[in-house]
Amino acid sequence: MTTVNAPIRYPDVASPKVMTARAWVLVVLNFVLPGSAQVLAGSRRLGRFGLSCTLGLVGLAIVAGLVYLIWPQVIFSIFTNEWSLWAVQILLIAYAVLWVILALDTLRLVRLVRTRPKARGWIAAFTTVLLVLFAGGAGYGAYLVNVTRDTVASIFAVQANAEPPVDGRYNILLLGGDAGADRDGLRPDSITVVSIEADTGRATMIGVPRDLQQVPFPEGSPLIGSDYDENGTGVYDCGSECQISFLYPRVEAYDQDLYPNAEAEGSSPGVEATKDAVEGALGITIQYYVLIDMQGFAQLIDALGGVDINVTERLPIGGDENLEQVEGWIEPGLQHMDGTTALWYARSRHSTSDYDRMSRQRELQTAILTQFQPANVLSKFQGIAQAGADVVKTDVPQSTLAYFLDLALKTKDLPIDNVELVPPLIDPEDPDWATVRQSVTDALVLSSSKTQ
Numbered sequence: 001m002t003t004v005n006a007p008i009r010y011p012d013v014a015s016p017k018v019m020t021a022r023a024w025v026l027v028v029l030n031f032v033l034p035g036s037a038q039v040l041a042g043s044r045r046l047g048r049f050g051l052s053c054t055l056g057l058v059g060l061a062i063v064a065g066l067v068y069l070i071w072p073q074v075i076f077s078i079f080t081n082e083w084s085l086w087a088v089q090i091l092l093i094a095y096a097v098l099w100v101i102l103a104l105d106t107l108r109l110v111r112l113v114r115t116r117p118k119a120r121g122w123i124a125a126f127t128t129v130l131l132v133l134f135a136g137g138a139g140y141g142a143y144l145v146n147v148t149r150d151t152v153a154s155i156f157a158v159q160a161n162a163e164p165p166v167d168g169r170y171n172i173l174l175l176g177g178d179a180g181a182d183r184d185g186l187r188p189d190s191i192t193v194v195s196i197e198a199d200t201g202r203a204t205m206i207g208v209p210r211d212l213q214q215v216p217f218p219e220g221s222p223l224i225g226s227d228y229d230e231n232g233t234g235v236y237d238c239g240s241e242c243q244i245s246f247l248y249p250r251v252e253a254y255d256q257d258l259y260p261n262a263e264a265e266g267s268s269p270g271v272e273a274t275k276d277a278v279e280g281a282l283g284i285t286i287q288y289y290v291l292i293d294m295q296g297f298a299q300l301i302d303a304l305g306g307v308d309i310n311v312t313e314r315l316p317i318g319g320d321e322n323l324e325q326v327e328g329w330i331e332p333g334l335q336h337m338d339g340t341t342a343l344w345y346a347r348s349r350h351s352t353s354d355y356d357r358m359s360r361q362r363e364l365q366t367a368i369l370t371q372f373q374p375a376n377v378l379s380k381f382q383g384i385a386q387a388g389a390d391v392v393k394t395d396v397p398q399s400t401l402a403y404f405l406d407l408a409l410k411t412k413d414l415p416i417d418n419v420e421l422v423p424p425l426i427d428p429e430d431p432d433w434a435t436v437r438q439s440v441t442d443a444l445v446l447s448s449s450k451t452q
Contacts, residue, residue: 008040016116023110023123030106031130034099037106050102057095072409076402085149089142096138103131156398157266163287165198169444170407172196172396173275173289175248176297176346176361188245189294189347190361193278193286195444201410204417204447205365206440207358208278209428210245212421213237216433221276222258228273236277244281247273266395283437291393294347298339300392307342307367310334315348317341355422366416369408415450419443 012018030037035050068075078084107127112120176190191208215236217223224234236242248270259269275286301307311332318327330345346361
């Protein structure tokens with residue numbers, strides 16, 4: 001035993017001054033490098049084990065940070081894979097238990113009864129605070145990992161196959177579901193296709209009017225020759241009740257057998273029918289869908305901490321077409337909106353047209369994508385995860401989450417282009433499909449040219 005270590009391991013127990021100084025040294029050492037207090041003054045085997053675990057965890061954190069800077073998709077893969085999340089959770093729980101053991105053992109080693117009476121309470125309190133911070137922090141981290149795993153499992157498809165990009169793009173159907181109290185079932189209140197370049201992340205949002213009619217079905221669709229193709233022309237044409245937004249509730253209510261494999265693939269018959277109709281209308285392939293329940297949309301915005309929107313015209317909250325019984329107004333100017341206000345901004349229909357609503361919905365979607373930073377999301381993670389699990393459904397496979405998270409970070413830093421298929425360009429009741437498809441093609445070509 002060296003003279004340097006002797007005062008720590010073999011102190012003068014008769015001196016309260018020495019024992020008090022030793023106690024503070026051991027408590028601080030356990031805080032700075034868990035396990036070191038045991039190496040110096042207690043069980044060296046326990047201390048070496050604690051040091052090994054501590055240094056190993058610190059090393060893993062450093063490596064993870066470096067990998068994130070160089071190749072973030074690897075880290076995304078770990079935190080979107082169920083088995084990896086299980087491993088991380090077990091690791092955090094195990095370290096939390098180890099830290100409790102080391103902290104309690106350190107408190108035993110300091111021999112409080114031999115320290116100065118006035119210092120005993122402070123030493124015990126300091127040790128307890130550190131115990132709560134470290135062990136509690138590790139435990140809370142394990143809890144968040146569990147929330148992540150449950151959220152991923154509840155939202156994203158497990159068995160769905162990963163789809164390749166088509167013409168270098170992923171086209172994702174974004175549906176805003178409106179399941180109001182005055183409606184039977186859910187009906188898409190907003191229909192958008194988000195077309196993303198697979199290499200660069202540059203995105204184009206294509207707004208599809210919900211009242212679009214005479215929609216042609218793509219080749220091979222089960223809707224061709226069905227009751228939705230009354231004239232046998234491959235077109236959804238049966239009058240005013242054949243708006244594209246009506247496909248979802250009708251197929252869900254009466255014709256789920258048209259898409260027998262939809263549920264197993266993480267989708268639903270109504271979504272698949274809508275996807276077919278949008279593909280036929282725009283002349284593009286849609287790989288995935290995301291359905292957001294607008295009734296829970298406000299909860300998600302609140303979990304994110306609100307959203308900033310530059311309002312260009314005064315909009316009513318509530319009321320009817322005569323602007324009676326209006327509950328309030330969204331005033332022009334830059335507004336930081338909570339969930340309820342943002343929902344009304346997206347849905348307010350009185351005093352403006354349905355196509356104005358489409359534009360506002362796209363504006364809100366763009367704002368959500370571009371305004372929220374990873375740090376902001378992490379700080380509110382639990383609420384966001386809960387809100388997401390309640391209001392979002394998708395057939396994006398879990399196996400592709402890491403890739404799409406990486407792609408989303410690229411998208412966030414680039415301008416987002418918008419195409420609105422509305423009058424005067426398009427007449428929703430009698431669309432010129434050549435004009436529709438050419439408009440979409442031109443927009444995507446223009447978007448691609450901006451990233452070259």
